[in-house]
Amino acid sequence: MIVxxxxxxSVVTGVDHVGLVVRDADAAATFYVRDLRLPVLxxxxxxxxxxxxxxxxxxxxxxxxxxxxGPGAVADFLETRGEGLHHVCFVVPWIDHALTAIDAxxxxxxxxxxxGRRACFLRNRPAGLLVEIYEDGAGGL
Amino acid sequence: MIVxxxxxxSVVTGVDHVGLVVRDADAAATFYVRDLRLPVLxxxxxxxxxxxxxxxxxxxxxxxxxxxxGPGAVADFLETRGEGLHHVCFVVPWIDHALTAIDAxxxxxxxxxxxGRRACFLRNRPAGLLVEIYEDGAGGL
Numbered sequence: 001m002i003v004x005x006x007x008x009x010s011v012v013t014g015v016d017h018v019g020l021v022v023r024d025a026d027a028a029a030t031f032y033v034r035d036l037r038l039p040v041l042x043x044x045x046x047x048x049x050x051x052x053x054x055x056x057x058x059x060x061x062x063x064x065x066x067x068x069x070g071p072g073a074v075a076d077f078l079e080t081r082g083e084g085l086h087h088v089c090f091v092v093p094w095i096d097h098a099l100t101a102i103d104a105x106x107x108x109x110x111x112x113x114x115x116g117r118r119a120c121f122l123r124n125r126p127a128g129l130l131v132e133i134y135e136d137g138a139g140g141l
Numbered sequence: 142m143i144v145x146x147x148x149x150x151s152v153v154t155g156v157d158h159v160g161l162v163v164r165d166a167d168a169a170a171t172f173y174v175r176d177l178r179l180p181v182l183x184x185x186x187x188x189x190x191x192x193x194x195x196x197x198x199x200x201x202x203x204x205x206x207x208x209x210x211g212p213g214a215v216a217d218f219l220e221t222r223g224e225g226l227h228h229v230c231f232v233v234p235w236i237d238h239a240l241t242a243i244d245a246x247x248x249x250x251x252x253x254x255x256x257g258r259r260a261c262f263l264r265n266r267p268a269g270l271l272v273e274i275y276e277d278g279a280g281g282l
Contacts, residue, residue: 010178014200018159018229022268031267035243036231037151058231059155060201065268083269085226088159090177090199102176126172127163127206128224 011101012090016117016134017055017062019087021077025054025067028083032056032063046114050074053114064089064114087121089132095120098133152242153231157258157275158196158203160228162218166195166208169224173197173204187255191215194255205230205255228262230273236261239274 022028032038041055050072056063068075092098095110095118106120113119118135163169173179182196191213197204209216233239236251236259247261254260259276
């Protein structure tokens with residue numbers, strides 16, 4: 001008889017992507033596409049976030065290259081911190097439930113993020129990390 | 142008949158972990174363990190790197206909490222940049238071959254990293270990203 005030693009019920013089901021703010025997504029993509037030979041999944045513009053998103057498929061997780069295309073949070077980050085790592089995005093089955101489960105507040109509510117996913121950024125930055133949450137719902141890529 | 146449109150032969154097989162520099166790994170781990178209900182895979186000390194590594198299993202990828210335990214690169218990062226995202230680690234079958242394939246130089250050679258893996262950091266920082274490479278060889282966890 002197999003006796004489970006732990007009932008695991010994680011709030012998140014995995015990491016969707018790691019987000020990097022870059023000055024020029026085309027230039028940044030060359031390392032992933034030419035050197036690592038990884039494919040580009042999607043190249044899209046989120047006008048509401050004033051950002052272009054280029055998605056690199058690293059196999060088990062995506063790399064999101066975020067290029068500012070106008071004034072906003074992304075341009076501000078680039079200005080003050082320079083290019084580099086920006087956030088980690090975890091996947092949950094249902095955002096509203098996850099926010100309740102971890103008693104978390106969002107920076108500016110739930111929005112339609114990249115790849116058509118419902119998304120939010122957590123106001124709390126655990127150990128300095130900007131955390132994004134994506135909903136693993138139907139409709140998105 | 143299925144005709145492949147692309148022969149894919151990536152240099153990397155996936156992302157092993159995302160590394161975060163933290164002041165106190167126990168305090169930082171509470172978000173992952175208590176809130177997200179993710180398990181700790183390993184808690185280890187790398188004396189040569191003057192760092193304690195706490196590994197969180199996020200399912201498809203690991204989160205590595207890096208706490209300085211003495212003077213060195215990790216303590217320097219914490220001092221100058223503060224807590225937060227530090228690097229992304231990709232997996233390759235064989236480091237020596239990967240370094241040749243992407244024509245990359247390492248920061249301080251190949252060393253025995255966390256979980257007993259052969260590892261190196263790339264000197265080149267593509268779009269500001271510090272890239273680590275782990276070898277998916279036998280022996281390591």
